[in-house]
Amino acid sequence: xxxxxxxxxxxxxxxxxxxxxxxxxxxxxxxxxxxxxxxxxxxxxxxxxxxxxxxxxxxxxxxxxxxxxxxxxxxxxxxxxxxxxxxxxxxxxxxxxxxxxxxxxxxxxxxxxxxxxxxxxxxxxxxxxxxxxxxxxxxxxxxxxxxxxxxxxxxxxxxxxxxxxxxxxxxxxxxxxxxxxxxxxxxxxxxxxxxxxxxxxxxxxxxxxxxxxxxxxxxxxxx
Numbered sequence: 245x246x247x248x249x250x251x252x253x254x255x256x257x258x259x260x261x262x263x264x265x266x267x268x269x270x271x272x273x274x275x276x277x278x279x280x281x282x283x284x285x286x287x288x289x290x291x292x293x294x295x296x297x298x299x300x301x302x303x304x305x306x307x308x309x310x311x312x313x314x315x316x317x318x319x320x321x322x323x324x325x326x327x328x329x330x331x332x333x334x335x336x337x338x339x340x341x342x343x344x345x346x347x348x349x350x351x352x353x354x355x356x357x358x359x360x361x362x363x364x365x366x367x368x369x370x371x372x373x374x375x376x377x378x379x380x381x382x383x384x385x386x387x388x389x390x391x392x393x394x395x396x397x398x399x400x401x402x403x404x405x406x407x408x409x410x411x412x413x414x415x416x417x418x419x420x421x422x423x424x425x426x427x428x429x430x431x432x433x434x435x436x437x438x439x440x441x442x443x444x445x446x447x448x449x450x451x452x453x454x455x456x457x458x459x460x461x462x463x464x465x466x467x
Contacts, residue, residue, distance in 0.1 A: 248280050248419035257283065261290040268378055271350060272401050272421075272444050278348035279419035338405075338440070340369060340384055345406050345440055358382065365389075367434075373442075381443040385409060385434035393431040398446025400424045407439035 252260070252273050259265050260273040277283045336355050337344040347355060357373045364370060367389030371382040385391070401423050408417040411430035416422055424430070 248282065248417070248421075250416060250420040250422050251280065251283055251286075252276065252421050252423075254286070257286050258290050261287050262294060268375060268380060268444050269401070271354075271380070272403055272442070274350035275348045275405075275442070276403055276419065276421040278350050280421075338382065340371075340440075347405060351442070381445060383441045383443060385432070385439045385441075387434055387436070387438050389438075390431060390433040393429060398425070400443060400445045402441050402443040405440045405442055407434065407437045409434045409439045409441070 256265075256273065260270055260277075263270075265273065277287055337346050338355055338358055339345075340361055354373055357375070359372045359374065361369045361371045361384075367386040368391065369384040372379045373382065383391070401421065402416075403422070404416050404418050404420045406418055408415060408420075409432045410416065411432050413430060
């Protein structure tokens with residue numbers, strides 16, 4: 245597998261570690277981190293830094309007394325009886341026709357939320373993972389499949405789960421975390437192999453060229 249070359253920036257990782265991200269953005273970052281040893285190390289360093297800051301904060305005398313009392317109570321208490329572990333729901337791969345795609349751990353408990361796939365043209369399939377009134381997009385491009393040139397009315401985060409694609413700015417492989425916004429215009433193409441991506445978009449895509457503009461009325465299905 246090619247090395248991952250596109251990552252969340254440090255501020256986004258810091259917000260993830262400190263629990264400041266919304267649920268779906270956090271899920272996108274967590275899925276990337278599952279695939280990326282570099283960002284696993286970054287998160288560990290950020291967690292250690294935040295822990296050090298917390299431990300070095302001056303504590304009030306009353307807080308110290310309460311902490312000592314709590315620790316004393318814990319140490320004096322009888323050992324707790326082990327509870328039966330909560331059963332974790334079984335997960336299944338993402339399935340498209342005869343193809344089965346294993347997913348990173350962060351996504352595994354959500355595979356039951358995958359909606360039926362819709363086909364656009366001969367080489368593009370789209371589905372969703374729904375979370376209440378929000379959703380993540382699943383996009384599969386067969387080899388040589390492409391999404392018409394488009395821009396974004398808001399931020400778009402795309403994570404490659406399998407295979408790879410390229411656009412005017414470069415090539416992206418499994419694990420790459422790609423952030424786009426309204427300043428970008430691109431044409432994703434699965435030039436060398438098929439590609440499965442998951443994406444979080446703040447607004448529908450806006451197609452900008454040729455016949456692709458005819459897709460704008462149904463763009464909410466593609467972004």
